[in-house]
Amino acid sequence: MDKGLTLRKICILKDAKPLIEVDHHIPPGEILTVMGPSGVGKSTLLAYITGTLGPDFTGMGEIALDGRDITTTPPHLRQIGILFQDDLLFPHMSVGANLAFGMPPGGRRAVRQRLIAEALRDVGLEGYANRDPATLSGGQRARVALVRMMLSQPKALLLDEAFSRLDVALRAQVRTLIFQTAQDRGLPVLMVTHDAEDAAAAKGPVIELRSLSGG
């Protein structure tokens, strides 16, 4: 069995014209960086992997996670976590409720609450469970988003320009935290970015996407 995230001969078409092509295997703990100018279709690649590709696009090729083909699996059963440049914390839920939403169901209430409290403590946000996400700072929100995703026990991690909204000082800090977390859990990571610094920090292979439609 092939551990990790496998992108086998992936080709995404827009209006019957090829947009991007990728063929790569990401072993556990490795960070694959996909770089390229905006509009080249980096986010489209992630949409294909999460199973949320728009109707204007056609995706071909196989996605496998730990050897299991998930190309046609519904999005919510893929076990692939994703972080965007915005934290996308659900604004109507407290910090704790956001985390509980991410946790797999089951278990006693008290146990779930303890797990949430511990997870928050691990990222330096002890006692934040009842807070309104809108009252948190940008760095705090980014950490909550990371914790929410990790609590859902994903088997792979996608980063869509995840650090581009943070200021320089915060950026390195959050990046290190996320990379460290992924490495500790042995997750394959696919990072999409336009920032060379992110790519350097990832210390992994880099794919440069070029526009295939010759535009």
Added chain:
Amino acid sequence: MLKLLPLLTVLAMLGPVIAGLWGTVLPAFGHLPAAGLLGPTLDPFRALLHWPGVTEASRLSVVTGLGATILSLGIVAVFMAGWSGTRTFRLFERLLSPVLSVPHAAAAFGLAFLIAPSGWIARLASPGLTGWDRPPDLLILQDPGGLALIAGLVVKEVPFLLLMSLVALGQAQPKQSLLVAQSLGYRRSTGWLKTVFPRIYRQIRLPVFVVLAYSMSVVDVALILGPTTPPTLSVQIVNWMGDPDLAMRLTGAAAALWQFALVLLALGLWWLGERLVARAGRAWIAAGSRGRGEGALRGAALVLGAVSALSVLVGLISLAVWSVAGFWSFPDIFPQGWSARTWARHGPPALQTMGETFVVAGAAMALALLLVLGCLESEHRSGRRLTHRGLWLLYLPLLVPQTAFLPGLQTLLLSIGADTGRAPVIFAHLVFVLPYVFLSLGDPWRAWDRRYATVAHALGATPWRVFCQVRLPTLLRPILTATAVGLAVSVGQYLPTLLIGGGRVSTLTTEAVALASGGDRRAIGVYGLMQTLAALIPFALALLLPTLLWRNRRGLHG
């Protein structure tokens, strides 16, 4: 199941319209088996032609429709040209929602209480300015030219078109365009009319068509403000439909088809006018004139806008004053005494009618919300957006005049032996509630950040869990606003309640309009106010509830 909902929605919206038109066509050609009449024959049309009022009624329909639409659109255009983006404009924006939610009938009564020979305006000017010490013998209300009717329509259509323009404005980047025009030496109004208005008009074309079709065929406002000998064509259709002589229904059906043809004709005229105005406008732009005499135009625009808004608001106040008035002689500005007698007498039955009004509105609204949310969710999951053609479908029930298909629907229901009453009324209301709920909820629903759904799916949430736990709560505010819009639409419906209810369902609107001929101003005050309240309360709740429910969630009060 979800995939069936769009189909069901189209069926609920267009089914009654098509069935109603079918039910109009048959009797219009003399075919009404229930009355032992078999067609086809052209007799109903001959009867229509022999009615002495046919020319005048048709003229009234076209003139009031085109007049009200041109005036409303004109006022909105010059007002926005002169004032959008200013502090004055923001004040009007704040007045917009309450004025918009006032039902047509209540606004018409309020206007009548202001401009009648014994109304507030005449009282204010008498006897000092006019020398009148008793109400003058002038036919201001129900004037044969239909001017009062046009005024009553304009005060309600201006806020509607203004709202539609504001929605369109959001996508047109008006500030930058105006700035560029002004830096090129254009005066404000001219620059706005040349650069922003053409783009806005493209967006509000369908609502303008709706205003035209509605103004040509409205019944409740025409009963209150319109002429009586002859009445407008649509009022006469309703009279014929209510005639105990079944043969008159045939004439009514023929007139309904004629009304439909008139609306199509007027829409065609409008389409032609659009082209002429566009050509003149292009020449005006090409000529490069920077604008002259703008001060007067801006002033006039402000006066027109203010008069339009104030006639609704002060009209409501006059309803309130009449409802508690004791003896009130002309030309006193206020009654000699105040009394709770009218409320004691009419309050309890009005409250009971309000209950029935809300039962009908609530049921229609619940169905509408279910269908619309289902359609939008199905649209979201399939990733297919509503096309331009789909938008026309949504506007269709609003473009076919009510008097063209509701009489037919009533005849059809009677002839297949179906019962009139509450349930058919609810479905008839649904025809008009659905498009407004769809239009009001569609944009905020589609503007929602889809990445929330992607994140939630990535966290393992099923599509239904995302819908119930993420999407519905975050979109609570627009959902409640759409609910309020839908309820207000249902509360304001007159003709569907009257015709499809077969006289057995009475809402605040039918009761209020029924009082029009009696002329008991105190009772009209009570019912007009209750009708307005029934439309306003849901809007107030829609504003209040999210603030209460999400009081600890700052992210939802952007």
